[in-house]
Amino acid sequence: MSAGEAEMGESRRPGVFEVAKTVLFGALGIRRKSDHERETQAVKPVYLIVAGLVLAALFVLTLITVVRIVVS
Numbered sequence: 001m002s003a004g005e006a007e008m009g010e011s012r013r014p015g016v017f018e019v020a021k022t023v024l025f026g027a028l029g030i031r032r033k034s035d036h037e038r039e040t041q042a043v044k045p046v047y048l049i050v051a052g053l054v055l056a057a058l059f060v061l062t063l064i065t066v067v068r069i070v071v072s
Contacts, residue, residue, distance in 0.1 A: 020051055027052075
């Protein structure tokens with residue numbers, strides 16, 4: 001990778017999918033050190049907090065739905 005590509009990659013703002021991927025991989029504990037260092041600089045902490053809360057809520061709602069289906 002050239003220096004220009006590295007600068008372009010760092011200045012680019014992460015999208016919704018990239019933030020969700022960061023949160024999911026972080027929750028599973030399968031992030032690479034290089035990804036962690038890159039995302040620490042690119043992603044704002046507020047994005048990670050909001051994405052974590054949304055994904056946690058979806059997880060809880062999924063569990064509730066599965067339990068209701070199994071019980072009924």
